[in-house]
Amino acid sequence: MAQNKILLVDDEPAFRELASRWLSNQSYHVETAGSLEDACDKIASFDADLVLLDLSMPPHFDPQVTIDALPKFEGRPVIIITGHADRELALKAIEMGAWDFIAKPIDPDMLAVVVRRAITKTKLERELTQLKSASQQPRGAAAYIGHSQSAQKVRALIERIAPTDVRVLVTGPSGTGKEVISRALHDLSQRATKPFVSVHCGAIPAELLESELFGYVKGAFTGAEKDKVGLLSLADGGTLFLDEIGEMPLAMQVKLLRVLQEGTFFPVGGREQKHIDTRVVSATNADLMEKVREGNFREDLYYRIKGVNIETQSLSERLEDVPVLLQSFLSGLQRQHGKSLQLSPDAVQWFREQAWPGNVRELKNTLDSVASICPTGRITLEDIKLLYPNASMGRQAPSESSTQSNEVLPLSNATLDEQVKALEIRLIDKALSQQQGNRTQAAKQLGISRQGLIKKIERYGL
Template identity: 85%
Template sequence: MTQNKILLIDDEPAFRELASRWLAKQDYHVKTAGSLDDARGALASFDADLVLLDLSMPPHFDPQVTLDAMDDFAGRPVIIITGHADRDLALKAIELGAWDFIAKPIDPDMLAVVVRRAITKTTLERELTQLKQASHSPQGASAYIGHSVSSQKVRALVERIAPTDVRVLVTGPSGTGKEVISRTLHDLSHRADKPFVSVHCGAIPADLLESELFGYVKGAFTGAEKDKIGLLSLADGGTLFLDEIGEMPLAMQVKLLRVLQEGTFFPVGGREQKYIDIRVISATNADLLEKVREGGFREDLYYRIKGVNIETQALAERLEDVPVLLQSFLQRLQNQQFKSLQLSPEAVQWFRDQSWPGNVRELKNALESVASICSQNRITMEDIQLLYPSSESVRQTMASLPTSDASLDEQVRDLEIRLINQALEKSQGNRTQAAKQLGISRQGLIKKIERYGL
């Protein structure tokens, strides 16, 4: 996922150096500026997600001048940094739109909490805007939805090869949209007005697959009382989509290879050769080269179907696509149920926080399930918790924090301990995965575990 960008504005070189190094270790992309003019120049080429702004900046060293300059950073959360822990200045900065106020000397862990909360808020606002602006009925290459780099590459490749007749092999985990890509290739091709015929190679019994694909003539076998047209003939002029081709029996692979080489076949029991003009698109979640090495898939067929390989990624690798996927699914639900549906910011964040091992298919099913029990037109965490009670854990953690009598340091410490323990439990002790859930580096997690004696 893309690194969040922070612009650090402070007139002290030593502080800029130390703070930027520390923030970089937290996986932020940091740019520094020693004056307000330098900061304005930096923003021309550096689209910061967050601004850290020292209140006393040269040449005037007047906090009011700095506060007046906050309009230059509109649209981004601004965290004010100062060596003067002045309550009135803090309130004034917040009234002018600052996200928060933090005094020097800065506790790095406290800064991490403030920065993370500010960036999370900005991310949610941006994603909600995307939800409202997303296309209501994706067409063409946009049907493979997402803003991630991998999704953009897939769409670009689809648009480039769709007008051709090159054979395509779409690979990737189950539920990542391989059939969507295949249909889009067909819809954008010169065959769009011809049939798109989909065959799941693992769903048809091996002894029936040949007759389903090639068809048969009357009397070819017991029960063949009349001629039957096969799926190959139905796809003539259009596109044949062979889903999960890795599950095709070896005997059938030999016969398919002849079709691809010569464009001809014989119906089962028939003596009249049939000619077809089809584009073949295949898909699999298996490693076909590994199956070739093991003898489960023919090498010559592999290179016949490969042509161009389009690879899809697991949803966990492109979680930035979740908001626009949700919008697309919501729109379809609205069309079916004739009612307007929306998601609360907390609900969007919950959907983003899940790992979705079943990928886009699982995300779609989860949203539809929650929508089915939603009593209002707005899906909230209350609706989600009815089906996914474990999502209550974070709220319980917050509710069980010390009372307001505890110091801020104590509350932050207790919250960190609880969240670290939860992440370690969820990841079954895997520190790398736990650190990823918490949004910190693995080394940072290890230091916290040692500091708190966990």
């Protein structure tokens, strides 16, 4: 277990040494500072869980200076150390954000109690914040975000098949939300209270995959010093998600097929048969039938895992979903950073016009990166250009009107659909104009299919 870290700030060397020894004996990791300036420097590199701060520090020995410095400790709980004569000032420090105060001469037992209470309370508050954040994340079918027809179709299919135990194969390009779909199937199933166990079949070396899935008994091989429970057993009663199953070695495919057929397996080196009741959801970005024809995937296993096939589309085929995806990701970032975040129109347009070969995953990672370097809550094209110097509107330079706009588009705005519609109409008009009305070339420029473009033209009456 990681040690809690305490920064002790006091100008008396003897007290620092003594108090540091007391706290170290309580299994805390203690760093010390002899001045406010030293403390502010250390807090930047020493991620303290708690600060013990003497109220009267050099060079001014002015308690008000110490109180004014409280915000520099960035929200960490601060316990003020004070003399009896400073009690009123210590109370003022609490009003200004300090967590508590303790008077000199300090009783080691009292110090231990106050420190433990402060760290415990802070830990509980942090866990509560995390739980609230998790509870606000979309779950079930709603976690697969998008207004496009394809996104709606995926959500409808999730809701229909989730309550059943039918096996599901999720296919589509990398980064399109296959694990999100798999978790949604679990969350909406009768197995939701049981474990969801995810296995990336390509990330585990072939020689270790069997022991990871099936577990092993003590002495099964060199280094097997005790029994190990496999991932199959951990998923008993719940859902086993086999990600990138197309990368599973053929030898392992045979053993998995037996599990799916019989619901039983033997741990590596074991003689006692184990029974398993788990729903299997698989995912791949490969063409499994092509792998079957090449002899790299067993046909009988393919039909065992297929059950119902849910197919995801690349983000370039549903670019209309980009704004609502950005809205969801921004909401998460706002909870993470504790501040309001917005995208200006030129930033939204830039995100909307990119090809996103890495799909939703790339979109999210890009937004995370840009938000991390944005000095304010307003993300603009200029912020994007700091990370992507060649950033421009799609394949064209930004229009004068878009680069000069000062209007901010809050993605939580109730009229988001209207704004998306207006943006799509403008982009379609622009593409058709630049391609002299050639719908095939305009669709290619927009990064969507020709049929998708025709549907939008009809929908908007262009």
